[in-house]
Amino acid sequence: MESMYVxxxxxxxxxxxxxxxxxxxxxxxxxxxxxxHCARYxxxxxxxxxxxxxxxxxxxxxIYRLLDPDKNTWALPGGYLDWEETVMEGAIxxxxxxTGVSPTRVQFLGVYDDLNRDPDGRQNVGHAFIGWSSExxxxxxxxTGGAKWIPFAELPEKIPFDHAQIIRDAYAFxxxxxxxxxxxxxxxxxxxAR
Numbered sequence: 001m002e003s004m005y006v007x008x009x010x011x012x013x014x015x016x017x018x019x020x021x022x023x024x025x026x027x028x029x030x031x032x033x034x035x036x037h038c039a040r041y042x043x044x045x046x047x048x049x050x051x052x053x054x055x056x057x058x059x060x061x062x063i064y065r066l067l068d069p070d071k072n073t074w075a076l077p078g079g080y081l082d083w084e085e086t087v088m089e090g091a092i093x094x095x096x097x098x099t100g101v102s103p104t105r106v107q108f109l110g111v112y113d114d115l116n117r118d119p120d121g122r123q124n125v126g127h128a129f130i131g132w133s134s135e136x137x138x139x140x141x142x143x144t145g146g147a148k149w150i151p152f153a154e155l156p157e158k159i160p161f162d163h164a165q166i167i168r169d170a171y172a173f174x175x176x177x178x179x180x181x182x183x184x185x186x187x188x189x190x191x192x193a194r
Contacts (some may be wrong), residue, residue, distance in 0.1 A: 047124040048091035049078035049112075049163065051170035052103045054149050055134040058174065060167060062159075063098050064145035069119045070160030074150065076167070078126070087127040095131065099147035100138030103131025109170055117162045128166045130173060 052061035062074040077098040081090040088106060096102050112126035137147035150156075152171065159167065 044113075045122065045124045046081040046087065046090075047078060047126045048081055048087055048094055049076045049126050049128045049166055050091040050095040050103060050106075050131055051076060051109065051128065051167060052095055052099070052101060052131045052133050053170075053174065055132055057151060058171075059149040059151045060155065060170075061095075061099055061101060061133070061137060061147060062150050063143075063147045065160065066143075066145045072145075073158055073160045074156050075160050076128075076163045077147070080124075081127075088129060091127065091129040092131070098141060098144050100141065101133045101135045101147070103129075103133050106131040107173075109166065109173060112162050112166060114162060119161075126162070126166075128170070130170050 061077065063077050065071055065073050065075050077095045079094045081087060085093065092103060092106060107130050109128040109130050112128060115123055117126065118124050
């Protein structure tokens with residue numbers, strides 16, 4: 001009787017381990033260390049950011065963050081890359097989920113990998129894209145406190161993470177001869193050069 005109980009408990013433990021692995025594929029491995037059982041390495045996570053320009057006037061679509069880090073600030077739509085999607089698909093998905101806007105004419109802008117780009121020390125590697133839209137953002141999503149088009153001259157002084165640098169780079173990308181795009185200067189941990 002006791003052996004049947006042990007077998008049942010072992011099955012439950014194996015099932016739980018499989019569920020945990022599916023939910024957390026790199027597990028709870030210390031940063032920069034391999035797993036002692038499977039040698040899986042705990043590396044840096046991939047994020048995606050989308051600079052969406054309004055077709056008519058090049059205003060930028062920003063979201064209002066409701067969560068820390070940098071709660072109650074305006075930021076670019078973005079987030080973690082999901083399994084089974086490319087970085088471009090992830091950036092488009094995040095923009096759509098957080099703003100209701102589906103950007104078109106999407107182009108890759110750059111990789112942002114400064115070690116201090118996240119104030120909580122996660123060291124995420126960001127993949128930024130530029131897109132275009134004339135759609136109005138929806139205000140009824142659960143991830144943010146809304147989204148809105150903000151003209152360049154009205155961008156907030158505080159823009160979290162390295163999103164100010166990404167916005168500057170995006171404006172320079174679409175208009176490389178202009179010197180007017182210098183306003184966003186705030187980053188959570190100083191300057192973030194590519």
